[in-house]
Amino acid sequence: MATRTESCLLGHVLLAVSALVVAAAAAGDDPGKIGICHGRVGSNLPPPAAAAALLRRNGVTKARLFLPDPAVLPAFAAAGIDLIVGVPNENLTFLSASGPEGAAQWLRSAVLAHAPAERVRYLAVGNEVLYNNQFYAPHLVPAMQNLHAALVALGLDGKVKVSSAHASSVLAASYPPSAGAFDAASLPVLRPMLRFLADTGAPFMVNTYPFISYVNDPANVQLGYALFGAGAAPVQDGALVYTNLFDATVDALVAALEKEGFGNVPVAVTETGWPTAGHPAATPQNAAAYNAKMVERAARGVGTPRRPGMPVETFLFDLYDEDGKPGAEFERHFGIFKADGSKAYDINFA
Template sequence: MATRAALCWRHVAVFAAALLAAAAVVVAGDPGKIGICHGRVGSNLPPPAAAAALLRQNGITKARLFLPDPAVLPAFAAAGIDLMVGVPNENLTFLSAAGPDGALRWLQSAVLAHAPADRVRYLAVGNEVLYNNQFYAPHLVPAMHNLHAALVSLGLGDKVKVSSAHASSVLASSYPPSAGAFDAASLDVLRPMLRFIADTGAPFMVNTYPFISYVNDPVNVQLGYALFGAGAPAVSDGALVYTNMFDATVDALAAALDREGFGAVPIAVTETGWPTAGHPAATPQNAAAYNAKIVERVARGAGTPRRPGVPVEVFLFDLYDEDGKPGAEFERHFGIFRADGSKAYNINFA
């Protein structure tokens, strides 16, 4: 996760044709179940088997791992956890140049040697490459192609979806949602990537944090709007009405996808959450309110104003606090559970 520029919204018209296109969207994973990210940048994290057991005890059967950790993969797979496995940015240059055969060797040694294929749902190739890792940008799409070709050679091309997680700042325009447009400087990478995920049935992955939008621009982003607050002033966008920033962010991405001709590509939120310390708005009460609303929306398959009836697959960040994370103090306090397995605040995942 990285700091994002604040997202704000104004009034413009939105067209009914975009709604019709969105209605055909099919989500690649199981959007009816919440997932949780398991970051590992901490000094006091429980062992992987304990983390996997904690997920199952709370009815959670999906997790995002940021790298193919050979200790975590078998523990989570043995517990029956479906996995989104991250391909680290630093591996992209090799995977880009190695061709399908080299990607196959990497896939077999780094992932499939530690977790059976039937537990792997996604490969998230790189994380926020277009936000702060431009060195890797030219290697992103070739690496995705090579990994997909490797999966096809194993008969897994339809089962394991290959995509890449982006920061919300991949949008140059997000205000209002119907004006959503991708950053022009990234289009040389994004357009072939969008063609690839459209052709292979993978989702567009995004990490989005209304908390950070509020922190960066509290004048224009009200706390209630970021928190799904019932009293937050609604934002009108033509015929559509937005009562929270989460919907507005997802729909700005949907509009950007429409603008590029890929309106049928589903959106998966691969990170979102609320911290419990490190800022006046980072409290256990606010974290409980935000994450509980996300869980409730996922459970009932809620769509968004632009894509009504189209569920959004979501992974909450984070399983535990990570005391080794760089950046602002709040970055180290997104944990939903404490190291002893108790909840940091009251939340029900049923």
């Protein structure tokens, strides 16, 4: 007969296994496929039908759209591409105050009028609100809740998950990964959001760029470590070993989730990538190396040291260069493809 201690330990193990199974299922219907973001802040972008055809021609069947563009949604849906559809930050005040009925009206007119529900996998409510849009922060979770209630009323809550994409700066601590902790100023918003994600089976979405971490702190972040380089010095964190910054960042987020009591919430990386110009480390060769590794990891269903059996659904940024983006020059050079449909560097997705 098992002792009380053994029974408790067995119970904890079974709960942990169950949580990982649920979380893996929530991480995406097909986590073994990479997705690509389609930003639209450019002056020479091909038409949506051409962009959708380009994705399909290269074996990509998932995309992230940053807003429900009525020209883009039907083109991508008709091509059979599954979508993350962004809910713009400026819509959050209305959606938080409108109740489920107003959210349902918005959902029908802005999204479902242009794309069938079976093509929409996620609604990403707001983008990096806690990083640079604090005005919208109080409206974020109520907007998510109202949209989810609208999906329930429409019978779509089992198909479409509701989350919000965060900047990596939502973490106040990330080194070593086991020390990962959320920014205390964000916790009043994050805690109810985490409860919502756990209750609805949706992932915690994060935008993470090892390139930017390297650019901001080259003295402490090795280029090889950011690029999955074989010669990079590993980071030892207790019994776990980290050979790249991507794994370390995701696991710092996992550690932060665990500290808040939500270790069963999966993580989806809704933006990551490497630019081809605008900085000495922004080269086509480095972009090819980084993004090829991300494609390979998605295809193999690779987890992280802290969650080795749990794939991280990932979306590469960006389909094309966006010459209208503000900020540093490299911000305008994340395109994987050129406007004529040719590849900016050698990379395969199939």
